[in-house]
Structures are given as C-alpha cells and as structure tokens.
Amino acid sequence: xxxxxNIISHCKEYGFIYQSSEIYDGLAAVYDYGPNGVELKNNIxxxxxxxxxxxxxxxxxxxxxxxxxxxxxxxxxxxxAFNDPLVDNxxxxxxxxxxxxVEGYAExxxxxxxxxxxxxxxxxxxxxxxxxxxxxxGRIIERQAKIDEAIxxxxxxxxNGDMAGLKQLIxxxxxxxxxxxxxxxxxxxxxxxxxSTQLGNIAGEEEKLYLRxxxxxxxxxNFLNVQKTTRQKLPFGIAQIGKAFRNEIVARQFIFRMRExxxxxxxxxxxxxxxxxxxxxxxxxxxxxxxxxxxxxxxxRFHDHDNLAHYANAAVDIEFEFPFGFRELEGIHSRTDFDLxxxxxxxxxxxxxxxxxxxxxxxxxVVETSIGCDRMFLAQVSLALQEETVPDADGKESxxxxxxxxPAIAPVKCAVLPLLKNREELVKAAQDVTAKxxxxxxxxxxxxxxxxxxxxxxxxxxxxxxxxxDFDTLEDNTVTIRDRDSLKQHRVKIDDVAKIVGEKVDxxxxx
Ligand code: ATP
Numbered sequence: 402x403x404x405x406x407n408i409i410s411h412c413k414e415y416g417f418i419y420q421s422s423e424i425y426d427g428l429a430a431v432y433d434y435g436p437n438g439v440e441l442k443n444n445i446x447x448x449x450x451x452x453x454x455x456x457x458x459x460x461x462x463x464x465x466x467x468x469x470x471x472x473x474x475x476x477x478x479x480x481x482a483f484n485d486p487l488v489d490n491x492x493x494x495x496x497x498x499x500x501x502x503v504e505g506y507a508e509x510x511x512x513x514x515x516x517x518x519x520x521x522x523x524x525x526x527x528x529x530x531x532x533x534x535x536x537x538x539g540r541i542i543e544r545q546a547k548i549d550e551a552i553x554x555x556x557x558x559x560x561n562g563d564m565a566g567l568k569q570l571i572x573x574x575x576x577x578x579x580x581x582x583x584x585x586x587x588x589x590x591x592x593x594x595x596x597s598t599q600l601g602n603i604a605g606e607e608e609k610l611y612l613r614x615x616x617x618x619x620x621x622x623n624f625l626n627v628q629k630t631t632r633q634k635l636p637f638g639i640a641q642i643g644k645a646f647r648n649e650i651v652a653r654q655f656i657f658r659m660r661e662x663x664x665x666x667x668x669x670x671x672x673x674x675x676x677x678x679x680x681x682x683x684x685x686x687x688x689x690x691x692x693x694x695x696x697x698x699x700x701x702r703f704h705d706h707d708n709l710a711h712y713a714n715a716a717v718d719i720e721f722e723f724p725f726g727f728r729e730l731e732g733i734h735s736r737t738d739f740d741l742x743x744x745x746x747x748x749x750x751x752x753x754x755x756x757x758x759x760x761x762x763x764x765x766x767v768v769e770t771s772i773g774c775d776r777m778f779l780a781q782v783s784l785a786l787q788e789e790t791v792p793d794a795d796g797k798e799s800x801x802x803x804x805x806x807x808p809a810i811a812p813v814k815c816a817v818l819p820l821l822k823n824r825e826e827l828v829k830a831a832q833d834v835t836a837k838x839x840x841x842x843x844x845x846x847x848x849x850x851x852x853x854x855x856x857x858x859x860x861x862x863x864x865x866x867x868x869x870x871d872f873d874t875l876e877d878n879t880v881t882i883r884d885r886d887s888l889k890q891h892r893v894k895i896d897d898v899a900k901i902v903g904e905k906v907d908x909x910x911x912x
Contacts, residue, residue, distance in 0.1 A: 403786050403802075405724040409655050411786060411802070415862050417441065418656060430652030430660040437862050438778075440812030440843060442663075444908075445777050446642050448810060449665045452690055452912055453640050453770075460638035460667065461631050465619025467644060473618050474595065474611050476743040478711050483614060484591040486559070486567055487650050493581035498650050499567045499589045502576050503555045507548045508726070514544050556708040564589040594647045596660075612646035617769060619643070620668045621740045624752055624765075628670075635754055635765055636679065640667040642774065654725060656775040663774040670765040672756065673738065679768045680715055680735045687733060687770050688719060693911045695807045696784060702727060712739035719772075721780045730780055731772035738764040781806060785863060791888060793853060804863035805886060809908040813864040814842040815898075818855050820871040822848035831870040834880065834895055838868075841899045842906060860885060866902050 403411070412418040416435035420427040434442055454462045474480045486499040517540065522529045535541055551574060558566040568589045577584050596612040613619065620639045627639050642665045652658045671679050684703070691701055704727075706716040715735040720727040741764045745752045753762045785806045793799040808814065815838060819831035828848060835846045845864065847855050852869065859867050867883040873892075874880050880898065881890040893901055 402724060402783055403788060405655070405783075408724060408783050408786055411861070412438070412782065417782065417862075430649060430658065432656050432659060432775075437812040441781070441806070441810060441863075442774060442778055444810035444812070445774060445781065446663075446665065448694070448908060448911070449690075449772070449774075449777075450640070450642065451908060453638075453665075453667050456912055457638065459633060459636065460640055460669075461627060461633070462640045463620065463623055463627060464643065465616070465623060465641060467613050467646075468600075468610055469613060469618060469622065471609055471611065472747055473622060473744075474614075476747040477618050477621075477740060478743070479595060479611070479614055480593075482711050483595060484593050485650050486564060486589045487592040488568070488571065488589045489587040490578035490581055490583060491585040491587060492583040493578050495578060495580045496650055497578075499564075499571060500555060500559060501651065502571055503551055503567075503574065506574050506576050507551055510544050510548050514541050517541060552707060559708055562591070564591060592648075592650055594649065596646045596648050613644075614647050615645050615771070616641045616643045616664045616666045617668060617771070618740070620666070621744055621752075621767075624670065624741060625750075628754065635756065636669060636671040636675075638667050638669040640665075642666075656779050657723065657725075657728065659775060664771060665774055665777075666769060666771045668736075669768045669770075670754070671768060673763060673766045676735045676737070676766045676768060677715065680733065683768055683770050684717055684733050687731060687772075691719065691721075691730075694781070694810070696721070696780070700784065701730075704729070710734070712736045721776075723779065724783050730776050731770065734769045734771070736767040736769050738766050740767065741765065781810065801857055801860055803860040803885065806863035806865075807911065808865035808906040809911050811863045811865050811906070812843065813845045813859070813862060814906040815866045815868055815902050816845045816847055816855070816859045816864050817868050818846075818852060818870065819848050820852060820869060826875055827870055827872075830874050834868060834870060834898065837895070838899055838902075841903055856883065865906060868898055868902075 415437055417438035419433045419435055421431035421433050422428050450462065454460050487496060488499045488502070489496050517538070518531060518534060521534050522531070535545070551570070554570050558570060568586065571586060572584070575584065595614050598610050598612065600608045600610050620641055623639070627633070628637070643663065644661060645664045646661050649658050649660055652660060669679060669683065688701060692698065700722045702720050704718045704720050706718070709716055713734045714737050717733050718729040719731040719733070721730040741752045745764065752764060754765050755762050782804065785804045786802065787805060788800055788802050790798050790800050817831050817835045817838065819827040821827055831846065831848070835844055838844045847858070849855070856867055865885045869881045869883065871881070874895070878895050879892050880895055881892055882898065882901065883890045
C-alpha cells in the first residue's frame with residue numbers, strides 16, 4: 402500500500418479523481434471522477450448490483466428521485482436527529498466533531514496498547530497469548546479502563562443530547578486541538594447535516610426540500626408499490642444505488658468523507674422476530690462479498706456499534722484498514738419497523754404486509770446493508786496500488802507502480818499496443834485487433850512511447866492484460882498477451898484473444 406498522499410496524487414495523475422471545480426480552487430469535500438475513475442466506479446456498482454439484485458430472486462432494484470416530500474425527513478427522524486456535535490477551537494479557528502475528538506483520544510491510547518502487545522508478541526514468540534496479556538498486564542488494564550470510560554460517557558452524552566456534558570468530557574480528558582495545541586474550546590453545538598433548498602419560488606418551511614442524506618427512504622416510501630407490482634412475499638429486498646448528500650462538519654480525508662457521495666443500499670423486509678437471524682446472515686454475506694473481490698481477511702473487521710442510531714436495535718460496521726487506519730466501509734443495521742411505522746403514521750397510509758401463512762397484517766421489520774460506493778473505491782485503490790521491483794526488458798531491476806485491482810473491476814480490461822508506431826502495417830494490425838475486441842470489453846489502444854513505458858502506464862491504471870502486435874503477428878496472426886501481475890507473456894491466435902481475456906475478466910467468477 403502506498404501512503405495516503407501518494408494515493409491521492411496517483412488518482413489525479415492517472416485520471417481517476419479530480420477535485421471538483423479545481424480551476425476555482427476546488428469545493429471542499431466534493432470530487433469528480435475522471436475517465437478511469439468512472440469506469441472503476443461503474444464496475445464496483447455493477448459488482449454490487451449483480452450480486453445483490455440479479456443473483457437473488459427475491460431482491461429487486463429501484464431508482465428513486467433525490468428530492469422527496471419534506472415530510473419524509475420528519476418521519477425518518479432526520480429533521481430532528483440527524484445531527485453531529487460541533488466544536489470550534491478558539492485559537493486555531495478549526496472546527497471539529499466533538500465525538501471524533503473523544504474517539505481520537507481513545508484511538509491514541511489504543512495505539513499505545515497495540516505497541517505493548519506487539520512488543521510482548523516479539524518477546525514471547527509462539528507461546529504468546531494476546532487475550533491473557535491484555536487481561537493481566539497492569540498498564541494495559543489501566544489504559545483500557547480509560548478508553549472504556551471515555552467511550553461510555555460519550556455514548557451517554559450523545560444519547561441524551563447533552564452538549565454541555567460533551568464539552569465537559571473534552572475538558573476532563575484534556576483533549577487539545579491537533580492544530581494549535583490549545584484547549585480553548587467553544588461550547589459544543591448540534592449541527593444538522595442535511596442540505597436544504599426550496600421548491601418553486603415560494604420560500605418558507607412548507608416548501609423546504611432536502612437533498613436526501615441517505616437513499617434508504619426512497620425505498621421505504623415505495624415499499625408497497627414494489628411489493629404489489631412484483632408480487633413479492635416476505636422476506637424480500639429492495640436495492641438502490643444513488644447519490645446522497647451530507648453537510649459534513651469535518652471532511653479532510655479525500656473521498657472517504659464527502660459532502661456529495663454515492664450509496665449502495667438494500668433494505669430487506671422481514672417478519673418481525675426473525676431480525677437477528679437475518680441480520681447475522683447479511684453480516685456474513687456482505688463480508689464474503691468483499692473477500693470474493695480479493696480483499697484479505699486481515700484488512701477487514703466487524704465493529705459492533707456501541708451507540709445505536711435512533712432507528713436500530715442492532716448495528717455493525719464492516720471496517721476496512723484504510724491508509725489512515727480501520728474505518729467504516731459498510732454498515733449493516735437492524736432497523737426494526739421504525740421507518741415504515743413512522744411513514745405510516747405521518748402519511749396516514751397503511752404500509753403493511755398481509756401474511757397468508759399467519760393470516761394477519763403487520764408492518765415488516767427491516768435489515769439494511771449500506772455501503773458507500775466512494776469508500777469502496779478508495780478501499781480498492783488503496784489496497785491495489787503498490788510499488789514493487791521487477792525485472793525490466795534487459796534483465797535489470799526496476800521499480801514500478803502497479804494497481805493490482807481484481808480484473809473484474811479494472812477500468813481497462815486489455816490494452817492493445819503495436820510494437821512500433823512508425824510501421825504502418827503494425828499499426829493497422831493493432832487497430833484491427835482493437836476493433837475486434839471493443840464490443841466485448843473496455844479496450845485501450847496505445848501507440849505512444851517505447852513499449853516498456855506503455856506497459857508501465859497500463860500497470861499504473863490496473864489494466865490486467867496487454868496485447869502486443871509485433872512482426873510475427875504479420876506472419877502468423879498471433880499476438881502476445883502480457884499478464885499484469887506475473888509479467889509472463891503468452892503467444893496466442895488473434896481469434897482467441899477475446900475468449901481468453903474475456904474469461905479472465907469475467908465478473909461471473911466472483912459472483
Ligand atoms: P460515518 O460514521 O463514517 O460518518 P455513518 O455511520 O454516518 O458514517 P451511514 O449513515 O451508516 O454512515 O452510511 C452508510 C455508508 O455510507 C457508510 O458506511 C459509508 O460507506 C457511506 N458514507 C456515509 N457518509 C459518507 C460520506 N460523507 N462520504 C462518503 N461516504 C459516506
């Protein structure tokens with residue numbers, strides 16, 4: 402994995418991600434996807450859509466509008482409760498999320514614990530028992546108690562909306578501003594994360610619209626429409642991919658925390674009482690989805706929520722080890738009947754399912770899986786991007802930057818390269834091969850620079866295969882296929898290239 406700064410600059414240099422409105426010095430926490438970025442992002446979405454919707458008989462998709470009736474957000478609780486606690490440092494004038502300051506405090510202590518654990522592991526070797534060490538070592542017990550106390554108090558204050566308590570906690574823990582080093586904090590205030598705008602030209606509360614902060618509500622309000630038109634019985638799911646907007650207080654981690662982002666969400670409607678079984682099922686299924694793409698098990702972990710959102714009775718994050726540490730990549734939430742019941746109440750329309758088995762009507766319970774497409778993009782790029790030493794053409798060693806993406810999601814599946822650009826017959830043959838392959842997959846034709854440099858360019862964007870047209874091609878209609886990871890080259894017939902490469906990049910292999 403490269404360091405975070407290099408990942409960001411690589412994303413720009415190779416056309417994956419640009420800062421939005423860069424010529425005007427950018428817009429904070431808003432990004433645009435470039436030509437390679439949009440291909441990778443589309444492939445991630447396709448992988449999700451295929452595995453969640455098309456691979457399940459009882460999950461269907463929708464594409465709801467971003468604007469929704471303002472009452473939606475009243476019912477969902479977002480108008481009253483979609484807040485983050487905000488605090489400013491009076492000296493640096495920097496703004497922070499109060500809860501993240503406390504979490505940062507806990508993370509620092511956790512890092513110290515980890516250091517001690519690593520040291521002990523080295524000292525004791527194979528006989529080391531981490532669990533035993535953590536529960537008996539005096540210094541660790543003391544540090545763990547500090548973490549537990551801070552996190553418990555944080556949870557209590559958040560639950561009670563006690564902003565004064567939160568301020569006191571920051572003071573008691575002696576948390577200083579990372580920028581100024583001072584502990585000169587303002588009061589902690591609640592800040593609603595929804596962006597608002599207005600419908601038509603009449604200003605006022607009635608016409609106030611919100612840009613949706615999650616895609617889920619478009620699914621809830623369509624629950625009966627979809628159930629009736631598809632004649633689904635419980636359990637069944639509705640999936641959606643779409644934009645969501647949050648006026649994040651702190652957004653300093655590239656596409657990890659954006660103000661406009663994309664979510665891939667699935668709401669699974671179930672019989673009340675079955676939620677824990679279904680929740681565990683989706684927890685494991687979603688973890689497997691990440692692993693199938695090649696994410697190593699040690700880069701993923703579950704993190705149970707200590708503080709449940711207002712709608713949930715169980716919640717877990719799938720965390721990924723980003724370059725800045727383990728952070729939430731996906732959430733799996735047992736949302737009870739909170740949303741459907743609230744919409745039923747506020748709209749006065751029944752949102753129930755008639756269960757022919759038990760002969761009764763009820764509001765279904767919901768288990769949700771929710772993943773940020775952009776975070777998945779960042780996870781994949783940061784995992785795949787590597788610097789390594791490889792033998793070059795004349796047998797010497799050289800370093801290369803390579804993006805070892807799973808071929809199924811790579812932006813370009815195959816590059817077609819004539820050995821020389823000033824030999825018309827090679828160029829013509831390469832263009833013919835390109836035309837043949839184009840209907841099957843995303844192809845890039847490249848004739849500029851020496852062949853070695855062209856290989857490196859394709860490595861840098863994760864192209865799994867390069868087809869080279871040389872003088873033998875003109876004799877016997879064969880080409881070489883170069884494998885991005887092993888660097889091995891095979892000679893194959895032109896007519897077989899689409900099939901050979903097609904099979905290797907086929908998403909079916911990971912579904
Ligand atoms: P966080 O705690 O990091 O703010 P969250 O718990 O608010 O995230 P959810 O409301 O559960 O996030 O949203 C589901 C998913 O949407 C998250 O797992 C994440 O992948 C993605 N997501 C949420 N907020 C953002 C954001 N500002 N930018 C990019 N992706 C986001």
